[in-house]
Every structure is written in structure tokens, then in C-alpha cells.
Amino acid sequence: MSTYVYAITSADHPLRLNGVKGVGDPAGELRALGTQALSAVVSDAPVGLRAKRRDLAAHQGVLERLLADGAVLPMRFGLVAPDDEQVLTALDNQRDAFVERLRELDGCVEFNLKASRDEDALLREIVAESEEVRRLNEFTRQNPDAHEQKVALGELLSAEIDSRNLVEAQRIVAQLESLAVRHRAAEQQDANFLNVSFLVKRDNAEPFSQAVWEEAERRGAEYSLSLNGPLPPYSFV
Structure with a gap:
């Protein structure tokens, strides 16, 4: 199953995701993939995803919930990784760049x-x-x-x-x-x-x-x- 990526946050971000649904119909269940320094908020990627109003709103809703609690690197609508492992690998390989950018965007x-x-x-x-x-x-x-x-x-x-x-x-x-x-x-x-x-x-x-x-x-x-x-x-x- 492919993995839909919403955002990257620091590992200590609160990630208050209760009641927030992801893209797709039925709406995807949100989950966090974490390394020691970073987290990625993801869900299973729906088949045939299109930029429909419902899904655009769901994507934006996830980002707004996360942004209310701290710095976020928001991903563009429609970013899909092959699987969870690939997301975790990217978090590790680009850790320093992601951490620095989160620091720059904190409070902005x-x-x-x-x-x-x-x-x-x-x-x-x-x-x-x-x-x-x-x-x-x-x-x-x-x-x-x-x-x-x-x-x-x-x-x-x-x-x-x-x-x-x-x-x-x-x-x-x-x-x-x-x-x-x-x-x-x-x-x-x-x-x-x-x-x-x-x-x-x-x-x-x-x-x-x-x-x-x-x-x-x-x-x-x-x-x-x-x-x-x-x-x-x-x-x-």
C-alpha cells in the first residue's frame, strides 16, 4: 500500500490528530511515522486520488491542526511515497535539512x-x-x-x-x-x-x-x- 504524506514535524510535536481525517473516501486514518528527530504524518494513499474539494479540504485540515501546535513542513497535496519504509528512509537521509527548516519556520x-x-x-x-x-x-x-x-x-x-x-x-x-x-x-x-x-x-x-x-x-x-x-x-x- 502506498503512503500519502501530509507533513513533517519534529519528533516532540504534540500530533493531536484525534477527530481529524485524511484524504480519500472513506477518509484515511492518520498515523505518525517517527525517527529519533522527526515525525511524518501519513495515511494510506487512496487509489485514483484526484484534487477534489473534499480531499483538498481534508489535506488542509490536517495541516492546520498540526500548525496550531508548532512548526510544520507542509507537503503539497498529492505527495505519495511507495511505502512507509521509504518515508522513514527520507526522514533519516534528510534529517539535518528537515530539522534546520523546522527551526526556521517555527512560529511562522x-x-x-x-x-x-x-x-x-x-x-x-x-x-x-x-x-x-x-x-x-x-x-x-x-x-x-x-x-x-x-x-x-x-x-x-x-x-x-x-x-x-x-x-x-x-x-x-x-x-x-x-x-x-x-x-x-x-x-x-x-x-x-x-x-x-x-x-x-x-x-x-x-x-x-x-x-x-x-x-x-x-x-x-x-x-x-x-x-x-x-x-x-x-x-x-
């Missing part, structure tokens, strides 16, 4: 912040501030068949958008990074120009959330800042 949670900007407002700003954009824009309006100039205008707009978004992303991170232990940028998604995770001390979670809200207020309706957390520190494992 993750917040993910995404930011986007109204595209029309951004384009208006670029047109107002870039003489070359205005010139090309006017020329292509008057000359609909000017393909070369249209390409040049598109490339210039794309470069301006990327440059301005990068500046704003850096400014937002600079406003918040003093309230975090670390931050890690992730791949931009959809219309977001910023997708970044912050590792925040649990005692600093409320001030951090407040700082994000104040930044959103300062920027106004043109910007949308979406904060998700506190979360298990997935991005810092």
Missing part, C-alpha cells in the same frame, strides 16, 4: 499576496507620459495600414507595461518586507503583476494584514490587492 505562517491594476488606467498613464507612444498611436490612427508602426507601438506598450508593473511590484514588496521574515516571488498569474508569498511570524500576522489593507487603500480603486492567509508555509519548505 505564510501569506500570499496578488496584485493587479486596471488595464485601461495603466494605458492612459502610459499615453499621458510617453511622447513616443502618443506619436505612434496618432500615426497609426491616421494610417490604418501602417503595419510596421503598429508592431512598434505594440512592442513599446508591452515594454512600458512590463517596466511599470515591475516598479509597482517592487514598491509593494518594499512596503511590506520589514514585517516579514522572508518573501518569495512566484510566477505571475492571469492579470496579476505581483504574486508573492511572505513568511510572517504568527505574532505579526495582524500588523502584516493591516499593512496590506493600508497599501490597498493608498493605491485606490485602480489597484486590486488580494491577500490569502495565514497559511501553512508551503512556499518556504
Whole structure:
């Protein structure tokens, strides 16, 4: 039977798992695999596991219960080992790295912040501030068949958008990074120009959330800042 892995903790973590169920239907029974230094919270891996809402919620529920009692290295949904022995071997082989990372994450949670900007407002700003954009824009309006100039205008707009978004992303991170232990940028998604995770001390979670809200207020309706957390520190494992 394959082994589904939820998290790694220190050996002295309380592991209060009564009443918490794992993934699968019927829900998997949670158990701990332990070495002298570490524990892994696991269950039997269900056959044909998919990222269904029920199972995603079960995985998250296990992590939240563990996180309430101490540092946790949360595993991504769907991590399956061949068997219990392989999990124990990994705990032994990577003991020092796991122990060090647990020490770093102790007392911390993750917040993910995404930011986007109204595209029309951004384009208006670029047109107002870039003489070359205005010139090309006017020329292509008057000359609909000017393909070369249209390409040049598109490339210039794309470069301006990327440059301005990068500046704003850096400014937002600079406003918040003093309230975090670390931050890690992730791949931009959809219309977001910023997708970044912050590792925040649990005692600093409320001030951090407040700082994000104040930044959103300062920027106004043109910007949308979406904060998700506190979360298990997935991005810092």
C-alpha cells in the first residue's frame, strides 16, 4: 500500500490528530511515522486520488491542526511515497535539512499576496507620459495600414507595461518586507503583476494584514490587492 504524506514535524510535536481525517473516501486514518528527530504524518494513499474539494479540504485540515501546535513542513497535496519504509528512509537521509527548516519556520505562517491594476488606467498613464507612444498611436490612427508602426507601438506598450508593473511590484514588496521574515516571488498569474508569498511570524500576522489593507487603500480603486492567509508555509519548505 502506498503512503500519502501530509507533513513533517519534529519528533516532540504534540500530533493531536484525534477527530481529524485524511484524504480519500472513506477518509484515511492518520498515523505518525517517527525517527529519533522527526515525525511524518501519513495515511494510506487512496487509489485514483484526484484534487477534489473534499480531499483538498481534508489535506488542509490536517495541516492546520498540526500548525496550531508548532512548526510544520507542509507537503503539497498529492505527495505519495511507495511505502512507509521509504518515508522513514527520507526522514533519516534528510534529517539535518528537515530539522534546520523546522527551526526556521517555527512560529511562522505564510501569506500570499496578488496584485493587479486596471488595464485601461495603466494605458492612459502610459499615453499621458510617453511622447513616443502618443506619436505612434496618432500615426497609426491616421494610417490604418501602417503595419510596421503598429508592431512598434505594440512592442513599446508591452515594454512600458512590463517596466511599470515591475516598479509597482517592487514598491509593494518594499512596503511590506520589514514585517516579514522572508518573501518569495512566484510566477505571475492571469492579470496579476505581483504574486508573492511572505513568511510572517504568527505574532505579526495582524500588523502584516493591516499593512496590506493600508497599501490597498493608498493605491485606490485602480489597484486590486488580494491577500490569502495565514497559511501553512508551503512556499518556504
